[in-house]
Amino acid sequence: KRLVVLVSGSGTNLQALLDAVATQGTAVYGAEIVAVGADRDDIVGLDRAERAGLPTFVRRVKDFGTREEWDAALAAATAAYEPDLVVSAGFMKIVGKEFLARFGGRFVNTHPALLPSFPGAHGVRDALAYGARVTGCTVHFVDDGVDTGPIIAQGVVEVRDEDDESALHERIKEVERRLLVDVVGRLARNGYRIEGRKVVIP
Ligand code: GRF
Numbered sequence: 001k002r003l004v005v006l007v008s009g010s011g012t013n014l015q016a017l018l019d020a021v022a023t024q025g026t027a028v029y030g031a032e033i034v035a036v037g038a039d040r041d042d043i044v045g046l047d048r049a050e051r052a053g054l055p056t057f058v059r060r061v062k063d064f065g066t067r068e069e070w071d072a073a074l075a076a077a078t079a080a081y082e083p084d085l086v087v088s089a090g091f092m093k094i095v096g097k098e099f100l101a102r103f104g105g106r107f108v109n110t111h112p113a114l115l116p117s118f119p120g121a122h123g124v125r126d127a128l129a130y131g132a133r134v135t136g137c138t139v140h141f142v143d144d145g146v147d148t149g150p151i152i153a154q155g156v157v158e159v160r161d162e163d164d165e166s167a168l169h170e171r172i173k174e175v176e177r178r179l180l181v182d183v184v185g186r187l188a189r190n191g192y193r194i195e196g197r198k199v200v201i202p
Helices: 014-026 042-053 065-078 098-101 125-132 163-191
Strands: 002-007 032-038 055-059 085-088 108-110 134-141 151-158 193-195 198-200
Touching: 002 042, 014 032, 014 042, 032 042, 042 055, 065 098, 065 134, 085 134, 085 163, 098 108, 098 151, 108 163, 125 134, 125 163, 134 163, 151 163
Parallel strands: 002 032, 002 085, 032 055, 085 108
Antiparallel strands: 108 134, 134 151, 193 198
16 A cells, blocks of 8 residues: 655654564555655654655645645645555644545544544643643544544553653654554555444454
8 A cells, every 4th residue: 555644743653654664564564655745844754754765745835825725735746646545644734625535534643642632733731731640642534623533543641740741742652653553554454444433444
């Protein structure tokens, strides 16, 4: 299966996917990364892609007249690589109608909280501020809401008394990388059905 991965930052989740493909091989893992896209340049995530010899593309919101034009451009750039699955791995933009029309049902996101708790851009900070004693990460399909799509898998992380946002986020990311690699591989190898809110991986 062909994957396009979208990133906005350090790209450690992307790196975990790259490492899984490199160590297991495409045939065993079930998927290959064919391109990496971003909404900004100068990010470590793009360096990781380039080091792996992958094509990259950048579509920045500010280079387009409207959000819709940006969304259509992102969708077109992604579609050019003919992906079977698109993975948002720390991609910090909400995509629009055009992107979802093309990739809905095969667009996977990873979020650093146990959805439906603490959606949005500050899932780690919000869980900590709320006083949650466990949090974690959620890999889910993207729908037209913010972190509201069907859940595929979750991982749990305990909050420690001494945690600040960055310490907690680092521990979540360790679990998140393993979970994302596992889920993407299973989706690619086994196929899947989305039945309402339930994702069935045979
Ligand atoms: C992940 O925790 C992701 O869920 C969140 O941002 C982080 C991205 O990390 N939204 P990285 O860029 O993969 O290192």
